[in-house]
Amino acid sequence: MSSTVFDYFTNIRNAFTSIFHGLAVTFSYLFRKPTTIQYPDRIDTPVQQMLPPLFRGILEVDVGLCIGCNLCEKTCPLGCLRTAVVRDPETNQRYITRFDVDISKCMVCGLCSENCPTGAVRHSTEFEASTANMVNLVIRYVKPGERIPVHKPVKGEESPGLPQNEPIARAHKEWDEPPPVDPDQVRGRVRWKNDGAPEEEQSS
Amino acid sequence: MKELFFELSQSWQLEPLEMTGAIALWLVVVSAIVLSFVATFAGVTSWVERRVAGRMMSRIGPNRVGPQGFLQWMADGLKCFLKEDVIPNEVDKPLFRFAPYLVFTGTFAAFAALPFGYGIVAADLNIGIFYVTAITALVVIGILMAGWSSNNKWSLLGGVRSAAQIVSYEIPSGLAILSVVVLAGTLNLQAIIAGQGGFPWDWYIFNNPFTLMAFFIFFASILAEGNRTPFDLPEAESELVAGYLTEYSGMRFVFFFFGEWANLWVMSALITTLFLGGWQIPGVADLAGVVAGVQGAAKTLWILLSVVVFFAKTLVLVFVVIWIRWTLPRLRVDQLMVMCWKYFVPFGFLCMMGSALFVLIAQSPLGETVHLVVRLALTGLGGLVLLLFVRRTILNVRELQDPFYFKVLE
Numbered sequence: 001m002s003s004t005v006f007d008y009f010t011n012i013r014n015a016f017t018s019i020f021h022g023l024a025v026t027f028s029y030l031f032r033k034p035t036t037i038q039y040p041d042r043i044d045t046p047v048q049q050m051l052p053p054l055f056r057g058i059l060e061v062d063v064g065l066c067i068g069c070n071l072c073e074k075t076c077p078l079g080c081l082r083t084a085v086v087r088d089p090e091t092n093q094r095y096i097t098r099f100d101v102d103i104s105k106c107m108v109c110g111l112c113s114e115n116c117p118t119g120a121v122r123h124s125t126e127f128e129a130s131t132a133n134m135v136n137l138v139i140r141y142v143k144p145g146e147r148i149p150v151h152k153p154v155k156g157e158e159s160p161g162l163p164q165n166e167p168i169a170r171a172h173k174e175w176d177e178p179p180p181v182d183p184d185q186v187r188g189r190v191r192w193k194n195d196g197a198p199e200e201e202q203s204s
Numbered sequence: 205m206k207e208l209f210f211e212l213s214q215s216w217q218l219e220p221l222e223m224t225g226a227i228a229l230w231l232v233v234v235s236a237i238v239l240s241f242v243a244t245f246a247g248v249t250s251w252v253e254r255r256v257a258g259r260m261m262s263r264i265g266p267n268r269v270g271p272q273g274f275l276q277w278m279a280d281g282l283k284c285f286l287k288e289d290v291i292p293n294e295v296d297k298p299l300f301r302f303a304p305y306l307v308f309t310g311t312f313a314a315f316a317a318l319p320f321g322y323g324i325v326a327a328d329l330n331i332g333i334f335y336v337t338a339i340t341a342l343v344v345i346g347i348l349m350a351g352w353s354s355n356n357k358w359s360l361l362g363g364v365r366s367a368a369q370i371v372s373y374e375i376p377s378g379l380a381i382l383s384v385v386v387l388a389g390t391l392n393l394q395a396i397i398a399g400q401g402g403f404p405w406d407w408y409i410f411n412n413p414f415t416l417m418a419f420f421i422f423f424a425s426i427l428a429e430g431n432r433t434p435f436d437l438p439e440a441e442s443e444l445v446a447g448y449l450t451e452y453s454g455m456r457f458v459f460f461f462f463g464e465w466a467n468l469w470v471m472s473a474l475i476t477t478l479f480l481g482g483w484q485i486p487g488v489a490d491l492a493g494v495v496a497g498v499q500g501a502a503k504t505l506w507i508l509l510s511v512v513v514f515f516a517k518t519l520v521l522v523f524v525v526i527w528i529r530w531t532l533p534r535l536r537v538d539q540l541m542v543m544c545w546k547y548f549v550p551f552g553f554l555c556m557m558g559s560a561l562f563v564l565i566a567q568s569p570l571g572e573t574v575h576l577v578v579r580l581a582l583t584g585l586g587g588l589v590l591l592l593f594v595r596r597t598i599l600n601v602r603e604l605q606d607p608f609y610f611k612v613l614e
């Protein structure tokens with residue numbers, strides 16, 4: 001019985017002390033800087049600089065480093081890369097005529113950039129790719145009609161690769177521009193026919 | 205307000221019939237003034253509460269609509285006003301429609317008797333505090349009505365919980381009020397304030413140990429009556445979705461919240477009136493005499509000063525109530541009832557008897573001196589607790605190991 005009476009008054013004391021301490025804790029938080037990052041418009045440093053070092057964003061390609069091995073296209077689980085290499089029969093020089101990345105399909109798994117022997121394919125720190133038209137999300141790193149000679153690595157020399165955190169994809173980021181090409185010409189894109197059945201367009 | 209009206213009406217020299225019309229018009233004007241005050245207060249407080257809550261959680265809170273997000277409450281109100289007023293098929297429609305107004309009326313009617321400053325009161329009732337306790341109990345009918353008519357298990361549970369809670373906590377809050385009424389010898393809110401002084405040791409909270417106890421009982425009980433955290437069981441999100449509010453939307457939903465935030469003022473103003481000296485200006489012993497002695501602008505200034513003092517005390521209490529909401533976790537139902545019946549009710553009786561006894565002691569030959577010593581000692585105790593609190597807060601800030609950062613607006 002005595003312990004019950006003791007408990008009764010202990011409860012009262014505990015109520016007062018715990019409320020006292022609790023109020024002091026919450027009040028002290030009024031003197032602390034809020035941790036909120038007011039993305040996107042009220043931030044001190046650009047969001048690209050706040051990202052972790054291994055952040056995987058939109059794929060960026062330095063076509064000048066591409067050796068035309070086609071590994072990225074083969075390894076991509078979703079088929080969001082398309083490359084084409086032609087050989088000039090006279091000079092035996094190989095040219096890259098196509099390097100498209102459909103970032104609306106890309107799931108940023110990183111397999112292509114891991115397999116790229118020269119570091120031509122890389123993840124940038126760009127990620128803000130919202131657009132009104134999904135066709136805009138196809139980035140063509142080789143303009144139609146352009147022919148870029150493949151890179152020839154010098155034996156024993158380390159490939160320079162792309163400088164970190166210097167996105168070249170930004171140059172291609174014109175999301176809200178009208179579609180760069182006729183959408184029907186974009187290969188590998190699933191288009192919905194009128195009867196509702198998805199149909200994969202065949203590569204030409 | 206009444207005196208002002210009669211002064212004005214005498215200068216107009218009205219016929220008896222015109223007088224009736226003038227009184228009716230005056231009532232409309234006064235209620236419109238009070239209503240606009242309540243609406244503004246409820247809206248602005250909802251913004252303040254969200255900002256304070258944000259900072260206490262290391263967030264910022266709404267800061268986009270208008271300067272510092274100040275217009276957030278208008279945007280929210282407008283949004284709710286434009287939303288569809290959904291009334292589900294299976295509800296008891298007349299009761300469902302009527303319940304929000306009853307809740308709102310219960311809170312709003314209390315403003316009729318609440319003082320805002322010296323002589324600034326819509327209706328200076330001689331049973332003021334009794335009227336306020338009685339009329340705020342109307343809220344429970346509205347909440348029960350909303351819970352029952354919604355035809356929803358969460359609403360019903362919320363409504364029943366609310367009824368049980370409010371009815372239970374009426375008792376300790378009534379006892380705590382009585383211990384002040386015993387000292388003041390009146391139920392009139394203005395007279396209760398007039399019985400106190402400007403300095404803390406003249407306030408009823410530090411009048412004797414029993415009123416200090418009654419202050420805590422009253423504070424907790426009135427939080428429970430207003431369904432504020434830590435007693436917001438009727439709307440406990442984790443178990444009851446939103447309690448009696450579950451089926452409501454649009455403007456009817458706003459009416460409930462309007463009542464809730466208006467109630468914040470009611471509870472803070474009541475505590476200020478009963479325990480914290482109301483509009484008494486420190487250093488002015490007899491405000492009634494001072495006001496009666498001057499005329500014109502000086503009189504208005506004195507009354508304005510009393511209003512400022514009253515508002516300052518009340519707004520600090522509003523902050524404390526908000527602060528408690530974001531500090532303490534919600535109680536369990538049985539804990540709530542145990543707290544009321546096992547702790548508050550017995551101690552409430554003790555407070556009432558104790559302060560009655562203290563009135564007798566103060567009237568005895570040596571009583572005056574004893575009373576003064578007790579009052580000063582209790583004020584000292586209050587100051588000591590405040591100092592300890594400041595020390596504790598500073599220690600906590602240091603423990604956070606962040607640079608000291610104080611910016612009210614972000």
